Amino acid sequence: MPPRRPTAAASTAARSPLSRERIAQVGLELLEHEGLEALSMRRLADELGVGTMTLYGYVDGKEDLLDAVIDHGAAEFGLPPARGSWREQLSELAHALHRVLVARPHLARLRLTRPIVTPGAFRFTERGMQALGEAGFDRAEAAQAFRCLFVWVFGSASFNAETRAEDARRESRAAIARLPPGEYPAVTAAIDELPATLSGEEQFAYGLERLLDGFEARLAER
Amino acid sequence: MPPRRPTAAASTAARSPLSRERIAQVGLELLEHEGLEALSMRRLADELGVGTMTLYGYVDGKEDLLDAVIDHGAAEFGLPPARGSWREQLSELAHALHRVLVARPHLARLRLTRPIVTPGAFRFTERGMQALGEAGFDRAEAAQAFRCLFVWVFGSASFNAETRAEDARRESRAAIARLPPGEYPAVTAAIDELPATLSGEEQFAYGLERLLDGFEARLAER
DNA sequence: ACCTGAACACCGTTCAAGT
DNA sequence: ACCTGAACACCGTTCAAGT
Numbered sequence: 001m002p003p004r005r006p007t008a009a010a011s012t013a014a015r016s017p018l019s020r021e022r023i024a025q026v027g028l029e030l031l032e033h034e035g036l037e038a039l040s041m042r043r044l045a046d047e048l049g050v051g052t053m054t055l056y057g058y059v060d061g062k063e064d065l066l067d068a069v070i071d072h073g074a075a076e077f078g079l080p081p082a083r084g085s086w087r088e089q090l091s092e093l094a095h096a097l098h099r100v101l102v103a104r105p106h107l108a109r110l111r112l113t114r115p116i117v118t119p120g121a122f123r124f125t126e127r128g129m130q131a132l133g134e135a136g137f138d139r140a141e142a143a144q145a146f147r148c149l150f151v152w153v154f155g156s157a158s159f160n161a162e163t164r165a166e167d168a169r170r171e172s173r174a175a176i177a178r179l180p181p182g183e184y185p186a187v188t189a190a191i192d193e194l195p196a197t198l199s200g201e202e203q204f205a206y207g208l209e210r211l212l213d214g215f216e217a218r219l220a221e222r
Numbered sequence: 223m224p225p226r227r228p229t230a231a232a233s234t235a236a237r238s239p240l241s242r243e244r245i246a247q248v249g250l251e252l253l254e255h256e257g258l259e260a261l262s263m264r265r266l267a268d269e270l271g272v273g274t275m276t277l278y279g280y281v282d283g284k285e286d287l288l289d290a291v292i293d294h295g296a297a298e299f300g301l302p303p304a305r306g307s308w309r310e311q312l313s314e315l316a317h318a319l320h321r322v323l324v325a326r327p328h329l330a331r332l333r334l335t336r337p338i339v340t341p342g343a344f345r346f347t348e349r350g351m352q353a354l355g356e357a358g359f360d361r362a363e364a365a366q367a368f369r370c371l372f373v374w375v376f377g378s379a380s381f382n383a384e385t386r387a388e389d390a391r392r393e394s395r396a397a398i399a400r401l402p403p404g405e406y407p408a409v410t411a412a413i414d415e416l417p418a419t420l421s422g423e424e425q426f427a428y429g430l431e432r433l434l435d436g437f438e439a440r441l442a443e444r
Numbered sequence: 445a446c447c448t449g450a451a452c453a454c455c456g457t458t459c460a461a462g463t
Numbered sequence: 464a465c466c467t468g469a470a471c472a473c474c475g476t477t478c479a480a481g482t
Contacts, residue, residue: 213436
């Protein structure tokens with residue numbers, strides 16, 4: 001069998017020596033260009049121009065490879081500058097994280113089951129906890145509120161996937177049209193409005209504002 | 223090769239004739255008992271005591287099998303009785319859905335990439351849209367608000383997985399302990415509080431209340 | 445030390461055949 | 464009509480060897 005010609009994914013650093021770093025880099029490119037199914041040990045080794053087993057010298061197995069790819073991808077997340085009120089800071093933080101996840105949908109999906117615990121990931125937590133402290137929350141409630149923002153950002157990026165937004169809207173609309181209107185009056189009436197909420201920056205921003213409103217209401221009642 | 227003895231997953235209906243229904247049923251049991259990796263065409267066929275290719279007479283392939291399993295699982299979701307204020311109704315609806323997802327973590331994970339569009343799934347939407355209409359939202363905003371609840375419920379069930387809560391807490395705590403305290407003062411100070419928010423009914427309820435507070439604030443400003 | 449092919453136990457699916 | 468084994472193109476990983 002002739003060796004597979006390296007594709008675009010590997011070309012950026014095709015001649016560098018092998019290292020965990022480079023494996024993670026090319027793995028990330030493969031993930032983003034061709035999806036999670038393409039990111040196999042065998043395929044990645046081909047892409048790097050080495051034998052499959054060579055990877056095991058740098059990476060502990062498939063699970064460890066995925067961790068390395070995630071850490072590598074997360075390192076590129078840029079923290080926005082801290083300015084404005086606590087509310088403006090949290091909003092900007094959430095939007096920044098959401099933007100990068102929308103741009104890297106496969107990474108967001110991979111992130112689902114494996115928490116990122118690199119120092120870099122905690123820069124977002126640090127910034128968020130500081131803003132929530134400024135707002136007046138004690139440590140326990142600031143942690144709860146931060147987790148709410150985290151779940152909202154990652155949940156939106158995962159469930160409202162931009163990549164298949166059109167398909168999702170079409171399927172949803174068709175399913176609503178098939179419902180017996182007598183049993184589903186409110187859903188049937190909202191056949192235009194419900195599919196519209198399945199993705200998009202506007203839907204993300206709406207929920208974020210409601211959460212932040214909720215935080216303010218909570219502070220006011222103390 | 224001797225035929226694999228059917229395990230507990232298939233025993234409930236081991237002698238029924240083959241049907242899409244029964245394939246979905248045994249597939250669901252396999253999924254919940256042994257996880258997503260165990261739910262393969264070959265393994266499921268073994269479990270049912272038939273040849274692998276036999277499944278293709280009832281199911282269009284792996285993707286269609288997963289859809290069938292999800293629909294089968296979703297059909298069991300019980301809608302709570304509608305009573306109380308719009309806020310109480312939405313709260314009860316969200317809690318009911320969250321409870322069933324927490325009890326079926328693998329189903330929740332599968333649900334991530336494939337929307338459920340069966341009539342049964344829309345019973346929750348119908349109930350939610352009615353409550354939000356009562357509250358005073360127009361159709362467009364009711365749809366947005368409902369989607370917020372949906373993402374919150376599924377996001378919590380996916381990211382705050384109860385099944386590996388202890389591991390997640392331990393890993394998170396260890397990672398925080400490794401951070402340079404000077405650079406991460408707010409995170410380091412919350413080394414007890416942050417891991418505590420990684421799962422649990424209380425964290426789910428906290429965010430739900432903040433969202434509902436946010437809906438009320440939004441209605442008040444109109 | 446660093447790399448690797450062969451082999452094993454798995455996948456999903458096509459195809460051509462069995463009853 | 465309903466079912467199926469063999470074959471193909473893939474997986475991750477162990478093992479025993481190459482340089």
